[in-house]
Amino acid sequence: xxxxxxxxxxxxxxxxxxxxxxxxxxxxxYYERVGLLLAPPRSAGGHRLYRDDDLRRLGFIRRSRxxxxxxxxxxxxxxxxxxxxxxxxQIKAVTLDHLDEIRRKxxxxxxxxxxxxxxAARCDGGSRPDCPIVEALYE
Amino acid sequence: xxxxxxxxxxxxxxxxxxxxxxxxxxxxxYYERVGLLLAPPRSAGGHRLYRDDDLRRLGFIRRSRxxxxxxxxxxxxxxxxxxxxxxxxQIKAVTLDHLDEIRRKxxxxxxxxxxxxxxAARCDGGSRPDCPIVEALYE
DNA sequence: CTCGCACCTGTAGTAACTACAGGTTCAAGG
DNA sequence: CCTTGAACCTGTAGTTACTACAGGTGCGAG
Numbered sequence: 001x002x003x004x005x006x007x008x009x010x011x012x013x014x015x016x017x018x019x020x021x022x023x024x025x026x027x028x029x030y031y032e033r034v035g036l037l038l039a040p041p042r043s044a045g046g047h048r049l050y051r052d053d054d055l056r057r058l059g060f061i062r063r064s065r066x067x068x069x070x071x072x073x074x075x076x077x078x079x080x081x082x083x084x085x086x087x088x089x090q091i092k093a094v095t096l097d098h099l100d101e102i103r104r105k106x107x108x109x110x111x112x113x114x115x116x117x118x119x120a121a122r123c124d125g126g127s128r129p130d131c132p133i134v135e136a137l138y139e
Numbered sequence: 140x141x142x143x144x145x146x147x148x149x150x151x152x153x154x155x156x157x158x159x160x161x162x163x164x165x166x167x168x169y170y171e172r173v174g175l176l177l178a179p180p181r182s183a184g185g186h187r188l189y190r191d192d193d194l195r196r197l198g199f200i201r202r203s204r205x206x207x208x209x210x211x212x213x214x215x216x217x218x219x220x221x222x223x224x225x226x227x228x229q230i231k232a233v234t235l236d237h238l239d240e241i242r243r244k245x246x247x248x249x250x251x252x253x254x255x256x257x258x259a260a261r262c263d264g265g266s267r268p269d270c271p272i273v274e275a276l277y278e
Numbered sequence: 279c280t281c282g283c284a285c286c287t288g289t290a291g292t293a294a295c296t297a298c299a300g301g302t303t304c305a306a307g308g
Numbered sequence: 309c310c311t312t313g314a315a316c317c318t319g320t321a322g323t324t325a326c327t328a329c330a331g332g333t334g335c336g337a338g
Contacts, residue, residue, distance in 0.1 A: 123230065
């Protein structure tokens, strides 16, 4: 009889986990420190040993971050996912809030771009010292 | 004979400077600490006393910040303005770089919004537990 | 058995402020 | 003249999400 401990993917070192997820080693340790990842078991010498669950969870965190969720929001999402019974509606609410924030930021940047390019257009980039951009910045 | 020291606007307290510029008192002190504002003369008791020059300079900083320039960029702009002979071209170059950055950020946010709203659309927000958003975040 | 890379902990640095704590000065009112 | 109380002072710590050391140990290959 072979033991029914998992046949492979049993223990990833932090370096391997890093390679598989694209997340830096320091960042993984950081996520552990701030409670996004559970502290994994250690080898006899104290090295962290991860399993596929951790790979999956770290992937979730990373993808969420790539989509612009803050760590606080990620924490919220994970809390939902970790709970026995989360609902689609709760997840969607967090997502829609985040989308609103992205839209707001985008609008802010659009306005910035409009104002700034308007100002920049008044300047011909010559070498004379009285620059309309500088005047505009002094208001 | 009246002395020819400036008739008014001579000495603003930091609180007044704050009100006139909309910049918080702590921020003004911070700008001094990091070298954007020169340390002003002090009253006998140690209070900062500003003049209209400082008002003007702080206004410049604030306006630049509102337009999204980083403090580093503001430092660069001020260095140019402070120098005897800055040219319009130099100022414009900084401005155009900044505009490029704004456009890049805007494009990034646009992409984020597209991806995220695509994901959100797959979720009907119901109460069942298997959420397409969560699946997407796990990739 | 040894070599060198990967791992460990803990601390400090990044951007641009903001928010105290604990103490002093100033101006106006009594 | 004296007393309030608001405004000022300094210095330090907190915020976000990591990143980068320094100084030391474990581990696997040859």
